Amino acid sequence: MRPLRITTAAMVLAVACLGVAVAGLTSGSTAEAPTTVSPGGTLAERTAQAITTPPAASTVPAPLEKRVRKGHVIVRLTGKPTANALKRVAASADTSVGAVSVLRGTTLLWRVPAGVSEEEFAKRLETSTEVAYAEPDYLRQLAADYTPPAYTAPNEAAFSELGSTARFPYTRSWWLRDIKAPEMWAQAYTGPVVRGKYPLRASGTAFKVAVLDTGLWPDHPDAGNIVPGWDCYSNDADVTPLDGPLSDYTLTQIATTSHGTDVAGLVGATVGNGIGSFGSGYDTQVVVYKVSGMDAKGLLLIPDSVIITAIERAADEGCKVINMSFAGSDDSSAVRDAINYAHLRGCILVAAGGNNHTSPLEYPAGWPNVVGVGALTKTLSGTSVERAGFSNFGTGLDLTAPGDLIWGLTHPGYGENTSGYDMWSGTSMASPIVAGGLAVLWRAVPQLTGDELVSVAQSSATDLYATGWDKDSGWGELNLLAAYARLKASYPLLRAPAISVPTTPSVKAIPITWTAVPGYQVRYDVTLDGSLVGTGIAATGTVLPAVTPGTHVITVTPISTRNWADSTEVASRTFSALQSLPVMTALSWSGTALSWKSTESSSAGGGYLLAFDGASAVSTGTESYDTSTLELGTHSATVRAVDPNGLVSEPLSIVFRCWPQPSVTRVGGRDRYATNAALATSTFIGANTVVLVSGENWPDALSAGPFATKLGGPMLLTKRNSLPSDTRSVLSRLRVKNIVVVGGPASVSDDVVRTLRASGFSVSRVWGRDRYATANAVAREVSRYSGGSVADGMALVASGITHPDALVASTLGARKGWPVLLTPTATLPVGLTDTLRAIGATHTVVVGSKAAVSTTTFAKLPAATRLSGIDAASTSVAVARWAIATYPATFRGERYWVANSATASFSDSLGIGAAAGHTSGLLLLTSKTLSPAVSAYYSANSTDAAVTTLVGGPAVLPATILAAIKRLVGAP
Numbered sequence: 002m003r004p005l006r007i008t009t010a011a012m013v014l015a016v017a018c019l020g021v022a023v024a025g026l027t028s029g030s031t032a033e034a035p036t037t038v039s040p041g042g043t044l045a046e047r048t049a050q051a052i053t054t055p056p057a058a059s060t061v062p063a064p065l066e067k068r069v070r071k072g073h074v075i076v077r078l079t080g081k082p083t084a085n086a087l088k089r090v091a092a093s094a095d096t097s098v099g100a101v102s103v104l105r106g107t108t109l110l111w112r113v114p115a116g117v118s119e120e121e122f123a124k125r126l127e128t129s130t131e132v133a134y135a136e137p138d139y140l141r142q143l144a145a146d147y148t149p150p151a152y153t154a155p156n157e158a159a160f161s162e163l164g165s166t167a168r169f170p171y172t173r174s175w176w177l178r179d180i181k182a183p184e185m186w187a188q189a190y191t192g193p194v195v196r197g198k199y200p201l202r203a204s205g206t207a208f209k210v211a212v213l214d215t216g217l218w219p220d221h222p223d224a225g226n227i228v229p230g231w232d233c234y235s236n237d238a239d240v241t242p243l244d245g246p247l248s249d250y251t252l253t254q255i256a257t258t259s260h261g262t263d264v265a266g267l268v269g270a271t272v273g274n275g276i277g278s279f280g281s282g283y284d285t286q287v288v289v290y291k292v293s294g295m296d297a298k299g300l301l302l303i304p305d306s307v308i309i310t311a312i313e314r315a316a317d318e319g320c321k322v323i324n325m326s327f328a329g330s331d332d333s334s335a336v337r338d339a340i341n342y343a344h345l346r347g348c349i350l351v352a353a354g355g356n357n358h359t360s361p362l363e364y365p366a367g368w369p370n371v372v373g374v375g376a377l378t379k380t381l382s383g384t385s386v387e388r389a390g391f392s393n394f395g396t397g398l399d400l401t402a403p404g405d406l407i408w409g410l411t412h413p414g415y416g417e418n419t420s421g422y423d424m425w426s427g428t429s430m431a432s433p434i435v436a437g438g439l440a441v442l443w444r445a446v447p448q449l450t451g452d453e454l455v456s457v458a459q460s461s462a463t464d465l466y467a468t469g470w471d472k473d474s475g476w477g478e479l480n481l482l483a484a485y486a487r488l489k490a491s492y493p494l495l496r497a498p499a500i501s502v503p504t505t506p507s508v509k510a511i512p513i514t515w516t517a518v519p520g521y522q523v524r525y526d527v528t529l530d531g532s533l534v535g536t537g538i539a540a541t542g543t544v545l546p547a548v549t550p551g552t553h554v555i556t557v558t559p560i561s562t563r564n565w566a567d568s569t570e571v572a573s574r575t576f577s578a579l580q581s582l583p584v585m586t587a588l589s590w591s592g593t594a595l596s597w598k599s600t601e602s603s604s605a606g607g608g609y610l611l612a613f614d615g616a617s618a619v620s621t622g623t624e625s626y627d628t629s630t631l632e633l634g635t636h637s638a639t640v641r642a643v644d645p646n647g648l649v650s651e652p653l654s655i656v657f658r659c660w661p662q663p664s665v666t667r668v669g670g671r672d673r674y675a676t677n678a679a680l681a682t683s684t685f686i687g688a689n690t691v692v693l694v695s696g697e698n699w700p701d702a703l704s705a706g707p708f709a710t711k712l713g714g715p716m717l718l719t720k721r722n723s724l725p726s727d728t729r730s731v732l733s734r735l736r737v738k739n740i741v742v743v744g745g746p747a748s749v750s751d752d753v754v755r756t757l758r759a760s761g762f763s764v765s766r767v768w769g770r771d772r773y774a775t776a777n778a779v780a781r782e783v784s785r786y787s788g789g790s791v792a793d794g795m796a797l798v799a800s801g802i803t804h805p806d807a808l809v810a811s812t813l814g815a816r817k818g819w820p821v822l823l824t825p826t827a828t829l830p831v832g833l834t835d836t837l838r839a840i841g842a843t844h845t846v847v848v849g850s851k852a853a854v855s856t857t858t859f860a861k862l863p864a865a866t867r868l869s870g871i872d873a874a875s876t877s878v879a880v881a882r883w884a885i886a887t888y889p890a891t892f893r894g895e896r897y898w899v900a901n902s903a904t905a906s907f908s909d910s911l912g913i914g915a916a917a918g919h920t921s922g923l924l925l926l927t928s929k930t931l932s933p934a935v936s937a938y939y940s941a942n943s944t945d946a947a948v949t950t951l952v953g954g955p956a957v958l959p960a961t962i963l964a965a966i967k968r969l970v971g972a973p
Contacts, residue, residue: 074123077133078107080838081863086131093132094125107841111135149201150284152190153273155183159408159422160279171383176403176430177279179377179386180438181482186272186283189445189485199489199565203444205284210268210322210440211315212433213308214261217289218412221262221421223277226269227287230318233311234294234304259411263425264326265289266410268437277422278408281481282437285444290315292327303327309339312350316343321443321451323348324436325371326429328355328363328393334765337368344370345785349443349451351436353428360395360472366428367397369739369763372439372455376404376431377465377478386465388473392428398475399455400462402438404431438481445488448562461487495520495559495566498541500574502555503647510582512610512641512649514542514617515557515572520564528556542617544652548578583607583642588653590638595657596625599642599650610641610649633661635890660894663947663972665963669909669954670727674718676953677912678727681715682734684916688714690739691732692915693749697721699908700772700801701744704779704821706811706914708767711786711818712741716915718908722750724757732762742766743779772801773823773830780820780836790841792818798833798862799848801825805873805902805926806849808910809880812898813848815918816884816891827855829862837863848880873902874925874932881923881938885945896922897949899935899958899966903928906957913952922950929958931965939969946970 080086082103091098100112113122119137126135159173177183191200205226219229269287270280280287290311293303308325315323323343340350351372355363366373376392379385388394389405407430411423435458443454461484462477470476498515515525527535527543530553535543537560545555556573560566587598601607610618611626614636620643628636635658642650668683670676673696681691692709694702696718709716714737717728732740740757742749745768757764767782769775784791797814799807801823810821820840822833837845845862847854850869859865868883870876884892898917900910913924925935939946947970951958966972 071119072113074111074113074119074126074135074137076109076111076123076126076135078109079131079133080107081843082107082109090126090129090131093129094122096122096125107133149190152187154187155279156273156275157277157279158275159277171379173408174279175379176407176434177281179403180281180434180479182281182283182438185441185481185485188482189441190283198494198567199445199485201441201444202565203447205282205444206286207447208321208440208443209286209288209319210282210324210433210436211311211318211320212261212265212268212287212289212324212326212436213292213311213315214264214289214324214326215293216258216261216291217265218258218262218410221266221410221412223266223270223274223410223421224262225271225274226280226282226284227265227289230288230290231311231314232291233307233314234291259423260326260429261289261291263409263411263423264324264429264433267407267430267433268324268440270410278410280437281434282440285437285440287437288315288318288320305333305336308336312336312339312343316346316348321348322436322440323350324433325350325352325365326427326432328353328366328428330363332364336365337765340365340368340370344451347451349436349439349455351432351439353432354398355393356391356427357393358391359393362393362395362397366393366432372399372435373397373475374399374428374432374435375401375473375475376426376428377401377474378403378405386478388465389426391426392431395472398472399459400435400476400479401465401474402431402434402479404428404434407434435479438479438484442481442484442488445485446492446563457487457491458484489565492521492561492564493519495523495561495564495570497570497572498525498557498559500555500557500572502574502576503649510641510649510651511545511548511576511578512542512618513545513555513557513574517541518559520559520561523559523561523564526558526560528558530554540615540617550578552577582648583644583650585640585642585650585653588638588640588655590628590655590657593629594625594627595638595640595655597640597653598624601642601644601650607642607644610643612639613637628657628659631659633659634894658894660944661947663943663967663970665949665951665967665970665972667951667954667958667963669952669957671954673908673911674720674725675727676909676957677716677718678725678731680912680916680952681717681731684919685715685735688735688737690714690741691735691737692716693719693728693740693742694911695719695721695744695748696725696908696911698744698748699911700804700823701748701768701775702911703772703799703801703804703807703811703823704776705743705911706918707783707814707818707820708741708743708779708786709915710815710918711783713919714915715919716912718911719749719753721748722752724753737762739763739765742768744768744775745770769832771830773825774832776801776821776823777830777832777836780822780840783818783820784840787818791820794841794843795819796837796840796842796845797821797848798824798845798854798865800853801830803849803853803873804904804907806853806876808900808907808913809873809877809924809926810846810848811914812917812922812924813846813880813884815914816921816923817888819846824854824858826853827858829858834861846883849876870934872932872934874927875934877924877926878934878938881925884923892923894945894947896920897946898922898924899949899951899962900924900926901928901953901957902926906953909953909957927958927962929962931962936965936969939966943970947972 087098087101096114102110113119123135123137126132162173189201217229265287266278266280268280268282269285270278272279272283292307292311343350351374352366354366354373354375361367362373365371375394375398376389377386378389380387405426407425409425411421413421439458459476461480463480464477465474495518498518500515502513524537524539529545534546554573554575556571558571583599583601585599589596608620608622611621612618637654637656639652639654641652668680670679690712691714692705694705694716697720705716717731719728740762754764767778769778797810797819799810807821814821824830844864847859847865847867868879870879898913927935949966951963
């Protein structure tokens with residue numbers, strides 16, 4: 002059959018029952034390869050197993066009851082939650098405003114009036130045009146409280162039944178055995194009576210698998226774990242089932258429904274019900290999203306637009322794994338954006354690599370953030386597996402799984418089949434086997450990220466060819482048992498700590514410590530006489546509250562989001578409390594040392610407990626400590642006196658800051674491209690993604706600093722029509738994979754983009770029709786990478802004409818996660834107000850004078866603050882002073898960057914925002930002589946501004962500036 006092609010307009014799919022000739026079926030290809038059954042038995046012989054008994058009622062999971070927080074609904078407004086807006090919304094719901102609290106931005110928690118259900122009240126609120134949505138405040142079950150059901154071994158006849166000896170001389174369950182699924186299940190499913198040490202910790206509905214496919218026959222007796230989702234092609238509430246007489250449907254409809262039913266079954270077909278087949282996800286729930294439709298000619302289509310809808314819907318509806326058993330050769334930015342959307346929300350996306358026996362993998366399997374899957378087949382001897390002849394291979398291949406002659410679900414009446422089961426072949430089969438396996442593994446350690454879980458599966462895969470990755474098998478064949486063992490080894494059972502209590506503790510302050518328990522971010526819960534007194538404690542010690550004299554019991558329980566825990570691994574200790582305490586009388590810091598006093602004398606046998614930054618206390622017999630050994634930055638210290646009997650005083654605490662040694666250095670190059678390249682390599686060791694901007698037409702770059710920080714890489718410059726050698730060298734040195742161009746083709750030409758793609762980079766572009774629209778687009782990206790709304794609800798606004806102000810704003814925004822928006826002087830540009838609303842910005846800081854951003858423009862911005870001076874230098878000083886005063890914990894004692902604000906030298910400093918966002922710093926501007934405002938700032942803040950980096954060579958920032966700053970801060 003011809004290979005499937007996916008265009009940006011539509012994915013075209015025509016399904017054939019593998020091993021069966023279907024008359025009149027439109028020619029095309031799915032991600033399955035046709036299987037020739039002869040010699041070795043007819044289709045009837047291969048599908049002889051019939052459905053003899055219906056599934057027991059206990060095999061069908063009961064629907065989960067919705068649990069909601071009584072008396073509350075969550076409401077998202079389309080605008081600000083002003084008092085008048087709340088009154089209007091309440092009026093539309095025929096109620097008073099009542100108790101309303103802001104959860105975040107425009108998201109509210111609203112009390113439900115008496116006598117109205119949560120669901121009904123939410124529906125009333127949604128009648129208002131000012132409400133984006135309203136819903137009950139749902140309650141969710143902790144994954145750690147989940148007890149897996151007792152393990153039921155596969156008892157289907159196909160689990161041990163041999164196929165035709167000539168063509169198929171091994172069991173129909175060969176694929177399930179080959180990925181070691183039954184062995185993994187036997188360990189992970191423990192049952193309610195015998196609780197294992199390493200059970201699954203999340204239910205099958207907590208890690209649902211979305212199957213984006215052609216449809217579903219929901220009445221299949223083996224589909225107890227499979228539910229209809231949404232018909233994304235027709236935009237119906239349920240996947241349209243084919244549940245009437247077969248004569249009512251075309252053979253093509255039945256065939257395509259069979260494809261979706263089989264793919265869903267390979268994830269979630271009921272295990273242990275004595276009939277049919279089985280799914281690699283055991284009892285994991287599968288939700289089917291229909292993405293195909295039929296045109297007037299009977300040709301099945303899978304449009305990109307439908308795929309996008311299905312991916313985003315599946316992610317929004319809580320599916321953790323998304324399977325896509327379709328493939329095509331054409332790239333699509335729109336589908337990739339949808340994939341990135343789901344990936345950002347923590348989903349694992351799995352896709353079939355294609356069946357054209359070509360390299361590399363087709364799309365979506367070949368795209369980043371997608372697990373590309375190839376198919377395996379049994380060798381002729383039946384003792385091992387190898388890459389299936391039809392399977393694509395090479396770049397993009399992550400994992401392989403059985404995909405040839407896979408016994409799975411179908412629609413009765415499809416071809417010669419009457420049993421509801423058939424043999425299927427293709428990467429379409431390998432992909433859901435991997436998806437189901439990843440889902441059941443994820444349930445063992447639910448707090449892993451999707452990328453971490455995929456890494457576990459890759460690193461534990463069975464090598465088939467070369468060790469590690471190779472073009473024919475990727476990282477190897479999925480091995481559930483080995484992956485499960487890797488998880489147990491990485492996050493072993495937490496052990497009980499050993500508790501230490503003073504021999505004669507006081508009734509007022511009882512310091513207890515315990516041994517650290519190895520594990521991932523282990524925290525501790527502490528109880529005193531059965532009552533919780535501390536939860537989620539990171540340190541291995543705490544001070545118990547006051548107790549009465551006498552005997553008491555403390556218990557310390559280790560907890561971790563990833564390590565397994567057992568109720569027997571808990572430590573308890575009994576102690577007796579006395580009455581009497583030493584007293585701390587003084588604690589101070591001189592700049593180089595801590596010193597303290599108490600009513601106790603160390604020479605009389607007492608001492609002190611000294612702790613820094615919440616760590617465990619250490620004993621000392623002295624009354625001072627040299628702080629020069631501490632790391633630079635803010636620290637807290639706590640000192641307690643201990644008398645000769647071991648009684649401990651109430652603590653005294655102090656917060657102080659260790660300042661850096663003065664240092665003034667320079668980063669520069671022969672031109673703007675070399676300077677920004679040097680800035681990147683001096684700041685970043687490596688980077689997966691970089692932002693590329695024009696070094697000739699640079700207004701588009703003014704807003705890119707915060708965006709580069711969100712992407713985790715530097716900002717580099719390019720010429721419009723060619724990539725400078727310095728920039729190219731940095732891309733290689735930092736091992737860059739992805740490049741995001743900020744600006745349109747007028748700034749960075751399509752020729753440069755094509756050159757980069759030809760060199761193996763993944764390249765995307767963020768831009769608008771002008772610098773203002775580009776800044777709006779970049780701000781929305783910053784918001785997206787911030788989880789949907791910007792940090793602190795803050796955005797920065799600067800002139801798109803007076804460029805130095807925007808550069809200062811970009812450096813500040815990169816440090817705080819605030820986007821930078823540009824505006825003309827006299828009026829707001831088109832789209833800026835909509836962008837502020839879309840990114841959740843409730844406050845703005847304008848960087849620049851009234852001559853740069855007029856009073857009229859300023860008044861139109863939400864909760865605006867202006868930072869400005871008489872020139873670019875004094876404006877940068879005003880920003881620095883405001884940042885330190887408003888956010889001292891972030892900006893005190895940071896690096897300072899110094900750049901030349903002159904137009905001729907301006908582009909040398911475009912990359913400072915990305916560098917500051919990655920390390921630290923604020924930007925100060927000057928000319929070729931040190932600005933009086935900057936000089937005065939250094940004089941007044943010589944300790945705080947001790948570390949400075951000049952950006953630009955001596956021709957941009959003369960040596961006299963470097964020498965002057967050194968003198969001001971006392972640098973050598």
